[in-house]
Amino acid sequence: MRLKNISSCLLLVGFILLNDETQFIKFPSRQLGLLPVLAQTGEESLAQEARRLYELGYEQTDRGEFQEALATFDRALTMALQVGDRRLEGVILNDIAVVYRILGDYPQALQFLNQAFTLRQQINDRSGIAQTLVNFGAVYQSLADYPQALDFYQQALPIVQGEQEQDGEAVILTNMGELYRQLGQPNKALASFQNALSLLEKEGDQWAIGIALANIGAAYDALGELSQSLEFYQKSLAIATEVQDTLGIGQTWINIGAIYEKLADYPQAIQAYQQGLAVMRELGDLDSIGQAFNNLGSVHRRMGEYSQALEFYERALEIRENIGNRAGMAVTLQNKGLALFEAGKLPEATETLYAGIDVLESLRPGLSDLNKVSIFDKYQSTYSILQKALIAQNQPEKALTVAERGRARAFVELIAKRLSPEAAQEFSDRQIPPPTIQDIQQVAAEQNATLVEYSIVVDNSAKNSSLLIWVVKPTGAIAFREVDLSLLEGFRDNLVQFLVGEETDAQPEPLLTALVRGSRSSITETLPTISPGQVSNRKLKKLHELLINPIADLLPTNPEEKVIFIPHKELFFVPFPALIDESDRYLIEKHTILTAPGIQ
Structure with missing residues (x-):
């Protein structure tokens, strides 16, 4: 079954990795299968117009014309309600949610997904239920609520397997792979992406195959295998260009820029980031714009151009705060703190890094033991940089509290796990204050x-x-x-x-x-x-x-x-x-x- 038959704007992820960056980028997928053509008489004519508008809204989404798509979907929804086409109503509600997710308006996305999910349960639309569950997961993944995201993916997986929808299974495997990568488990991510690619190759959908190749490239990036990573990104870019996937082109350019940066080819990295940024600005994809700004800041930091680096970090931070991307905020605050530290602005660096740790620790409630450890391994350099900044200011005792803070809570929660499930949840939700020097003494x-x-x-x-x-x-x-x-x-x-x-x-x-x-x-x-x-x-x-x-x-x-x-x-x-x-x-x-x- 073709990918379009399971999902309307269902998420397939392509992403980048830089300076422990874990922000993933969205690819809306192919639309739901073509709806039956109705005779153009009376109410049936209105139903056909509703479906035509839906198709137009989907095409606008695919082109990155998100505001236009929202207006078109709204008109189509009104008509679907008039004629009582509940299946089409569920499809449109789902797709409106996807557009809001792409625009970074997560509360609106969740609101429309709830409406779509309730309706699809009422009419027992199994494929639609799975689709909405995956999109719920995608929103929570954007919000760095990884336990919620994983739960939704795991609910959707047996449904699509039961319906024998290999393309839908590939989508879920892809999203779960990205989640594992965000949690600092690249080997599990790579295996998940490779399984997804094998399913997609059976379907022959070049667009989806291109995304899968980008995902594998990013997993190799996380594993430090840069030549392998660049090879897969270039394959992905070629396919995105061939199928005119504008969003995929922009994202893959950002991915390639990250590799060139790691290879210390800074002019190539800047050029690639700028090409990706130009595409994302045209599309209005705020998440990816924030990503590009963050990465441009890192290139300029590596080149010793700290004022330019800080300017880009500020722009990235503003976007990520506005859309509620906490994982991205933690990364940008870490990078900004490092730039301030290298520039000799130690008090400002200290303040910024403390803020980054506060955001980082807010990601942890609800994660499993393994994920708590792995996500901290991924971001541990924030604690290291802050310790160095405090030592440079002759504050070794404060540095000790930071060193202890970086490891203490995870072990407190592990101990709670041994007591009872209730104690585990209590400790997971509790905001345990960082240790003080007096506590240590x-x-x-x-x-x-x-x-x-x-x-x-x-x-x-x-x-x-x-x-x-x-x-x-x-x-x-x-x-x-x-x-x-x-x-x-x-x-x-x-x-x-x-x-x-x-x-x-x-x-x-x-x-x-x-x-x-x-x-x-x-x-x-x-x-x-x-x-x-x-x-x-x-x-x-x-x-x-x-x-x-x-x-x-x-x-x-x-x-x-x-x-x-x-x-x-x-x-x-x-x-x-x-x-x-x-x-x-x-x-x-x-x-x-x-x-x-x-x-x-």
Whole structure:
């Protein structure tokens, strides 16, 4: 069955990825199958005119003439009500909602989708019900309400499968793939997109195939495989041009610009973004205009042109605030904060990054445990940049609260999950205040332990650049140390066998990750009998040098006193008890060691 027979303006997504950007862009799909032609007599003539107007409104939507389409759909709806054509009425209500979604008016979109859904349930229009469920999901996805979006997609999927509508199934798989990508799970996204493409190729709809190719390109982008990504985007652009898909052309140009930016080909990136922006302005697609402004800001930031970058970020932020795109707001606030930080405007950067974190954390209620972790992994650089800004202003204690804030709530919610479903929901909905220095000091006192919290911060190339370490004593005294992780370059030859991604397009792993992997290998290869003479201690000593030596003078001298390590990222895999000092003594010989996921 052709795609047009399941959906009228049903969502297929094509999207871009830049600086952890997760905003997706909309493609309205082909229209519902042609409605029967009626004889031009009396009421039947009016019904035929209503259908003709609907077809015209759909064509206007397809051309990006959204305001004209709304006016045409309104006239068609009036006529459909007059003649009592309830099926056509449901189609028009659905399509009006889609236009409002494209225009970023989500409350209006939801209002019309509710009307369409109620009507389609009354007349038992199974395909129409599935279509409206998917469009509900699309709106909630635009609003970054991912649990709601996923729920609607999962409701729609068995309906289209039961109706044997492979094209509709492909649409849902596509939207779910984009949702996974937004949640920072690109491998799941890629699999979903590839399944959708195989279904669409059976239908032979070039327009839909072009969108599927763009989606696969973006998944490869998220995986760091840039050459693969560019190849799929170019295939998508060729098809969009062939079928005269104006919206697809504009979006794919923005996608291609993101790849050129990552390849540091900034003139090509700007040119591609400008071409995409021109198309989106003509169409009035506010979501994509905000996306293009955000990305242009990032190119100028990378070029050191901060005033221009900030101007573009402000324009993007204004649009995203107006249409309620919270995920996009979080991204733009992060990018703006980074530009201010690099420009040396530290107080302004701090204020902007705090605002970005507030928006980011508002995305989390209702997400599953896995999704809470993955979406924070995706945006964690906001916390890193803010920590760097605070350290630069000689405010290490405030930086500690930010480091702790970035990990604490997820673990509180995980603990709640172990209590009961009711407790999980209560904690999910509750606005837990960020930890204060007094809270952290109180924990150290109550535990009668020395707390050691680590935070890995990244540079502008997303590589580990420095390690921040705070030591909180039971007395409440707090000390701060910083380690330059670039020093590991001199140790690279010892880590080559443990590096991943060195010979591929994928982003190479940081040397610290390889060091942690190598240190664990040193232990496991000698099991089950480990003694100081048997363990290959070079990597374990190097980790001791990085993690313990900078704070050794701050740790208790009594081996019975507790030291609680709070790791970060790959440091969770560090075998702390087995770390070896210059005298070949294990750390466990000198301290009573515990670890925790967060101070709170």
